[in-house]
Amino acid sequence: xxxxxxxxxxxxxxxxxxxxxxxxxxxxxxxxxxxxxxxxxxxxxxxxxxxxxxxxxxxxxxxxxxxxxxxxxxxxxxxxxxxxxxxxxxxxxxxxxxxxxxxxxxxxxxxxxxxxxxxxxxxxxxxxxxxxxxxxxxxxxxxxxxxxxxxxxxxxxxxxxxxxxxxxxxx
Numbered sequence: 607x608x609x610x611x612x613x614x615x616x617x618x619x620x621x622x623x624x625x626x627x628x629x630x631x632x633x634x635x636x637x638x639x640x641x642x643x644x645x646x647x648x649x650x651x652x653x654x655x656x657x658x659x660x661x662x663x664x665x666x667x668x669x670x671x672x673x674x675x676x677x678x679x680x681x682x683x684x685x686x687x688x689x690x691x692x693x694x695x696x697x698x699x700x701x702x703x704x705x706x707x708x709x710x711x712x713x714x715x716x717x718x719x720x721x722x723x724x725x726x727x728x729x730x731x732x733x734x735x736x737x738x739x740x741x742x743x744x745x746x747x748x749x750x751x752x753x754x755x756x757x758x759x760x761x762x763x764x765x766x767x768x769x770x771x772x773x774x775x776x777x
C-alpha cells in the first residue's frame with residue numbers, strides 16, 4: 607500500500623454533508639453500518655449521528671483506543687497487535703470485521719492511526735492512518751498520511767473514511 611497525503615490547502619469538506627450522503631446511500635441499499643474508531647475518538651460516529659434519521663442505518667460504534675478494547679470487544683488477536691502494531695492494515699481490517707460481527711451489520715468501518723503530536727516513528731510518522739471497510743461482498747484497506755495537527759489529523763481521518771465508504775457504496 608502506498609501512503610496518500612494531502613494538506614490543509616485542499617480543504618476539508620463539511621463532514622456532516624458527507625455523512626448525509628453516505629446515509630442516503632446506505633438507506634438506498636438497505637444496509638446497516640457500525641464503526642470501530644481509535645485515533646478519531648468517535649468523530650465518525652458523531653458525524654453519522656448528526657444526520658436526522660441515522661438510526662435507520664447506523665447501529666453503533668466502539669471507540670477502541672486501548673489495545674485491550676480492540677482485543678476484548680472486537681476480537682483482534684494479541685498476536686496480530688504484537689506482530690503488526692495497533693496502527694496497521696492488518697489491525698484495521700480485524701477491527702472492521704470485529705465490529706461488523708459484534709453488531710451484526712452489513713458494513714464494518716474501522717480507523718486506527720497516530721493523531722499526534724507524539725507517538726510517531728520513522729516507519730509510522732504522526733498522521734499515519736489505516737482505514738478498513740468490510741461490506742457483504744468487498745473489503746478495502748487504505749493507508750493514508752496527513753500533515754496536520756492532532757485535531758486536523760482526526761478530521762482528515764474521519765473525512766477519508768467517510769469518502770472511502772461513499773465511493774464503495776456508489777460502485
